[in-house]
Amino acid sequence: NSKIYIGEVTHARLAPVKHSFRYPVYFYAFDLAELSELARQTMLFGYNQRRPVALYDKDYLTPGEMPIREKLEAVLTQAGRTLSLGKVILVTAARFFNYIFNPISFFYCHDDTGLLVCIVAQVRNTFGEMHLYLLDAQGAEKVDGRLRFCADKQFHVSPFFPRQGHYEFRLTEPDDAIDNTLNYHLNDQLSLIARIHGKAQPLTR
Numbered sequence: 001n002s003k004i005y006i007g008e009v010t011h012a013r014l015a016p017v018k019h020s021f022r023y024p025v026y027f028y029a030f031d032l033a034e035l036s037e038l039a040r041q042t043m044l045f046g047y048n049q050r051r052p053v054a055l056y057d058k059d060y061l062t063p064g065e066m067p068i069r070e071k072l073e074a075v076l077t078q079a080g081r082t083l084s085l086g087k088v089i090l091v092t093a094a095r096f097f098n099y100i101f102n103p104i105s106f107f108y109c110h111d112d113t114g115l116l117v118c119i120v121a122q123v124r125n126t127f128g129e130m131h132l133y134l135l136d137a138q139g140a141e142k143v144d145g146r147l148r149f150c151a152d153k154q155f156h157v158s159p160f161f162p163r164q165g166h167y168e169f170r171l172t173e174p175d176d177a178i179d180n181t182l183n184y185h186l187n188d189q190l191s192l193i194a195r196i197h198g199k200a201q202p203l204t205r
Helices: 032-041 068-078
Strands: 003-013 019-031 045-047 053-055 085-092 104-111 116-124 130-136 141-143 146-152 166-171 177-186 189-202
Touching: 019 032, 019 189, 032 045, 032 085, 068 085, 068 104, 068 116, 068 130, 116 166, 130 146, 130 166, 146 177
Parallel strands: 045 053
Antiparallel strands: 003 019, 003 189, 019 085, 085 104, 104 116, 116 130, 141 146, 146 166, 166 177, 177 189
């Protein structure tokens, strides 16, 4: 189930001063159940190992070395979500020669029947701080073929904007392509658009 995506990041600030950029990027969709096997298949990828490309449990969700899946189960339980957790797909950038900067990662959480029940968005800022947004997929509105979620902003990310306002997430599931957009609204005005999208290739040696 794991994939590598080749695509692009775009970022457009609409206020108080307009500014935008776009650049090519590659990122991953990791099935958490496949991490150890992926590390065995190739010396280029490591799971909690220093390799050219690597994924570390300590980089995600909560501090500590506990496996990502166990951390995720604890986060969902603390949020009052009791479910029999099935497949989990993590959309993220991996460490590259031990360097990582992940402004946002997505955990697509399925139940044991394969139904997508929620998405956890992990947002980081340049100060190394982190916040989790739990997005309920059950009954989520679909807009332009993407799942739409709204959440109040609860975390300081940019020096150009206060902590007030709300986010509108428009997300697709990680399939042959992925296209995720985050719209930030301040005082009912669309102030920022951030998008990451790409096409998938099998994650092989």
